[in-house]
Amino acid sequence: MKKRRDLDLFRVDLAKVVSRYIGETEKNLAGIFDDAEKSDSVLFFDEADALLSKRSEVKDAHDRYAKIGRDLLRRLKDFDGIVIVAKRARRRRPRRSRASAS
Numbered sequence: 001m002k003k004r005r006d007l008d009l010f011r012v013d014l015a016k017v018v019s020r021y022i023g024e025t026e027k028n029l030a031g032i033f034d035d036a037e038k039s040d041s042v043l044f045f046d047e048a049d050a051l052l053s054k055r056s057e058v059k060d061a062h063d064r065y066a067k068i069g070r071d072l073l074r075r076l077k078d079f080d081g082i083v084i085v086a087k088r089a090r091r092r093r094p095r096r097s098r099a100s101a102s
Helices: 024-039 049-057 064-078
Strands: 009-013 042-046 083-085
Touching (some): 009 024, 024 064
Parallel strands (some): 009 042, 042 083
């Protein structure tokens, strides 16, 4: 960024965006992206892996998570702003010391 701009951070909890009702998730995503563009905010998707990791469990193209994932990725591509996507930290296993390995 050439010059610093004061931008609002729009934190998105994807767990609250996803709805069990047909079309509601897409409507929620549309509202989030529209609001962020109008207000020139930075979008921050926290724990996005909660939704996007479910795409690997998709069994066919009609799967709900496949559609949500596609819609989210399309929206991200078309968004004319700054987006930050974060995932949960992987749980680290404690290192074994060499003394205990013998």
